[in-house]
Ligand SMILES: Cc1cc2nc3c(=O)[nH]c(=O)nc-3n(C[C@H](O)[C@H](O)[C@H](O)COP(=O)(O)OP(=O)(O)OC[C@H]3O[C@@H](n4cnc5c(N)ncnc54)[C@H](O)[C@@H]3O)c2cc1C
């Protein structure tokens with residue numbers, strides 16, 4: 001398809017990368033622009049629950065049906081990003097019997113496999129569940145790694161010819177004669193940037209069509225062309241525990257509510273969440289009460305959480321949307337459904353569609369809806385194949401477990417690397433060089449880090465997201481500097497130093513909301529290690545102050 | 561029946577050990593009870609006194625001058641004017657020839673694994689030839705399959721820090737190790753045990769030498785006999801050989817821990833390690849007994865005087881939950897902002913309040929209650945359990961432990977003699 005239609009997709013989250021993959025597979029010429037790195041928005045700050053739909057089975061059956069359908073698709077095309085944990089809706093004495101029955105019926109209505117367990121059966125599955133849990137409904141919830149999934153979509157699109165531009169912020173929509181004809185982007189530098197422009201310059205990207213998939217920021221993009229996109233960003237907190245207290249997703253069986261889900265994620269468990277509308281998705285308060293609330297509430301289901309050690313908390317903003325005439329007061333009432341806004345029909349402006357709302361779990365379906373819409377506009381007849389063609393790295397997943405023996409890695413390390421890398425494990429981990437473990441908490445080896453550096457450049461935060469290095473118990477205290485060491489010899493010392501400073505600062509940012517108990521003690525240990533043993537804070541190369549070396553002790557006269 | 565001693569020290573880190581020995585040297589019978597091994601094995605093995613002023617100015621050339629000007633409430637000020645010199649003299653006596661730096665009041669600048677330099681007052685003899693103020697061309701050697709030390713980055717970084725000498729780097733594979741056991745303690749053990757390993761290591765380094773007069777390795781040059789390892793390597797290489805202190809597990813830290821434990825035995829201090837103090841009994845103004853938890857058995861210990869040396873947030877002497885910060889053994893008051901979000905700064909190396917958490921003390925090192933009165937007349941505190949200084953930013957950790965440990969231990973013992981005379 002030589003003279004193919006060109007589309008610019010705004011936003012490098014699950015929705016945008018999903019759209020880029022779908023449109024590229026259908027032969028369109030796609031450029032995706034993202035202001036930060038991939039997953040910088042909500043996608044990198046979500047709870048990691050691959051919904052079975054059970055959560056919406058009473059309140060929103062349309063969403064529930066979409067969830068179970070996509071849940072099945074993702075297990076199939078992205079098995080290396082999904083952990084099939086199963087999920088429980090556990091009933092405490094305060095939770096209504098009627099609601100429990102409605103939930104069960106709702107699941108059956110929506111074709112979600114559901115099974116009732118007694119309290120004892122549920123505790124057999126999850127021993128830390130409270131003695132108070134009376135019974136539970138078992139559903140096929142799962143855990144999903146949004147970083148891997150989003151990167152896999154982008155990588156596939158790129159391999160098929162799409163241009164993926166990160167650190168490229170859309171600063172304006174180009175409008176001519178009531179039609180959007182492209183976007184203006186500003187290129188920023190960033191280590192490891194996937195950019196084709198020069199840092200600090202702006203570029204006009206002209207295109208036949210523009211898709212606005214900027215999540216909670218779609219309103220800001222719309223405003224660039226004078227459009228009103230009524231996105232209602234709502235924030236939520238998630239708190240990461242140091243160990244994985246549960247292997248199954250645990251939900252509380254009651255109508256909507258804050259702080260009612262625990263999701264196991266690799267070696268940790270993540271508690272969440274809250275739901276508060278905010279006015280600016282880039283600037284909202286991260287509040288202590290939210291962290292306290294999730295721990296206190298979820299400890300009712302899992303008492304062990306009360307005294308457990310938390311690693312850090314983080315926040316995300318939901319890109320919720322509701323048609324202007326609904327006007328819900330409470331953000332938890334706003335639908336979780338997604339909306340495609342064709343601005344030609346809606347506002348008389350051609351060339352632009354906005355996709356907003358929805359969930360991570362249904363990203364592929366959202367992308368399919370958008371791609372269908374764009375293809376229809378341009379008379380492209382290709383049909384959607386994203387539900388059938390596996391994402392890179394996912395084929396052969398079961399066979400991959402055997403790789404650990406082959407690589408002679410200690411079992412948890414081998415297993416985790418293989419899970420992270422999917423079918424690329426062979427290629428990445430086969431090395432003649434020594435392959436030491438760099439991040440002990442998350443069991444990330446040198447080979448895996450070097451592979452991530454090959455792709456992400458010297459941006460150690462991007463490397464961290466790909467590999468999970470520095471995201472475990474010690475929060476990078478023991479491995480940030482080791483990760484920076486891996487940049488040699490490809491990068492020189494000033495680059496490695498800056499990358500270390502950025503990574504350490506980024507890790508610090510996340511921990512601040514969990515600074516009590518063991519985690520505060522860990523923070524002090526990290527401070528002692530980096531400030532005392534390494535003197536990174538007083539480093540003359542950092543402070544720029546010349547040191548009078550000859551004024552200091554050069555050793556004892558009788559020493560050697 | 562309670563076990564009885566003159567002085568009971570709670571906590572076996574540098575501060576507790578110093579207090580115990582200082583007390584024993586005054587003639588008191590001293591017992592030291594410690595929950596776990598100390599944080600020494602996590603530390604670099606360097607004895608910092610004061611590298612930077614509380615406002616960040618530095619590196620300080622003469623820490624003794626600077627210590628005299630510290631504000632009221634700083635642990636050095638609380639310990640009194642001679643405590644630091646006395647504590648260091650005790651340390652120098654215990655460490656003997658294994659440590660250097662006592663010939664001058666000036667700080668030395670020690671290269672770190674990351675290629676910065678750090679001001680310190682006492683350093684292992686194995687570190688001495690590497691001091692950054694020596695204008696000698698240097699070769700840094702790292703080992704394949706390790707991750708903590710990348711000599712090429714360290715060399716360039718030292719250059720950026722402005723050191724007055726040429727630095728080059730080389731990486732070699734360590735003789736006789738496989739990928740799985742490439743740890744600092746393993747390297748140290750091999751060098752201790754097998755002179756052949758030393759020769760083979762020197763053979764691998766030699767081709768990289770281009771006239772440098774000193775060669776630096778990460779600090780793995782023998783756990784037991786670093787001097788003999790260093791001498792063999794130096795002879796084979798025709799250059800002096802030094803160590804660069806590393807993070808945990810720190811071989812110099814382990815050496816220091818062993819050295820100090822031998823000293824405790826020599827000084828007649830009774831040491832019990834592995835069991836925490838979990839409770840205490842007191843009258844209005846005196847601690848009567850403390851309770852040690854021996855694997856579920858609660859055993860009372862009585863003493864005339866007590867020293868609290870349980871460390872800071874790392875050692876376990878200071879704890880925090882979501883609402884408040886506390887000292888868990890005697891429940892001494894620990895001042896802290898009520899709002900948890902004021903415990904830290906946004907900058908990773910900012911002036912964090914948490915780094916200064918600890919008890920306030922009077923000029924006798926006795927912990928103070930919230931209203932400023934002395935908690936107990938026979939309880940003193942030393943080391944990182946004291947608040948009022950960010951030892952990591954100041955580079956004052958060991959110095960504060962030596963000064964306050966010495967002062968607390970000696971005061972406890974002399975107080976005791978006074979009470980005995982009074983009775
Ligand atoms: C607390 C919380 C928990 C959640 N938990 C779950 C869950 O467990 N399961 C689930 O299925 N869903 C969950 N969700 C919902 C899910 O995370 C989101 O619906 C989904 O990630 C949205 O993806 P997106 O691509 O639409 O938006 P985003 O990921 O936000 O992507 C939009 C991108 O646009 C970029 N952008 C913004 N402005 C510009 C510009 N001017 N130029 C260029 N780029 C720009 C942003 O940087 C961003 O990367 C949760 C959401 C929240 C907030």
Ligand SMILES: Cc1cc2nc3c(=O)[nH]c(=O)nc-3n(C[C@H](O)[C@H](O)[C@H](O)COP(=O)(O)OP(=O)(O)OC[C@H]3O[C@@H](n4cnc5c(N)ncnc54)[C@H](O)[C@@H]3O)c2cc1C
Nearest residue numbers: 571573574575595596603608837870871875943944957958
């Ligand atoms: C990573 C790191 C690097 C460091 N690097 C340096 C350096 O380069 N230079 C330097 O000068 N200093 C350094 N220090 C500081 C130094 O090693 C000591 O931590 C400091 O001097 C404090 O010593 P301390 O004896 O007060 O406490 P700690 O060493 O913390 O010892 C406290 C002891 O009390 C015990 N304890 C706690 N609670 C109880 C209880 N209830 N019952 C019984 N026992 C209890 C603990 O088990 C422990 O043994 C470093 C520290 C760390 C953590």
